[in-house]
Amino acid sequence: MSALIYNDITTQGLALLAKAQTGTEIVYTKIILGDGHLKEGQKPRDMTHVINGKVEIPVTKVVTTGAGTAVVGGVFNNDDLQQGFYYRELGLFALDPDEGEILYSYGNAGDNAEWIPPAGGPTVIEKKIDVIAIIGQATNVSAYVRTEIYATKEELDEVRDIAEAAHDNADMAISIAQQAQQDASAAVAAVNSLEVEVANNKSKINILWDALFSDITGNPFQIIFNNLDGIDLISGVWNEAQARLEC
Secondary structure (H helix, E strand, O other): OOOOOOEEOOHHHHHHHHHHHOOOEEEEEEEEEEOOOOOOOOOOOOOOOOEEEEEEOOOOOEOOOOOEEEEEEEEEEEOOOOOOOOEEEEEEEEOOOOOOOEHHHEEEOHHEEEEEOOOOOOOEEEEEEEEEEOOOOOOOOOOOOOOOOOOOHHHHHHHHHHHHHHHHHHHHHHHHHHHHHHHHHHHHHHHHHHHHHHHHHHHHHHHHHHHOOOOOOOOOOOOOOOOOOOOOOOOOOOOOOOEEOOO
């Protein structure tokens, strides 16, 4: 990791900071990583841009600390990096209402720069870049966040976990719905079966009702007494015309 041994708020940054103490909003716009060397006598305070920028990082985080500073951060990875470079420069940019976009603070690691390999190699680099920015007593501090900003690995992991949980819940809901459908089909089949049984019993009840409480004009029974062959009549009367036994 690069150690920024030369690091300071710039003259432009100090001017914006002074305006911020009277209510001007500090809006951080981007972070640029570069590999440029400071020339002899060149100071971070005098810088107006990075010397040789390599990667531009959108600002995704601004957190005020309550101690006159803010943590301004973004995320960088080497997925799209065509050429490797030494991460030596770190520039934080902000919007000045009078000057436009300015270099707010600048840091340089000198010979302690870190090598960032290009994409496609065995080493995958993902860095959270946090810059400690001086904001003094400013109370209105924010960031210009681009709409196409990408998420951090932690944020993606969180979204993935939520999606997986939602997927599991959806599978469970589908399983419950399928079981409910099976139960409903079984209930419909049971109702149909019950309706058939009720119809059958109703027919039998009607026959019994006619036999007990209605004037009998026909034979309500399934046994037909066309004759009394093999039958010893103990009581009642055999109605030969109606082929029945009568009490």
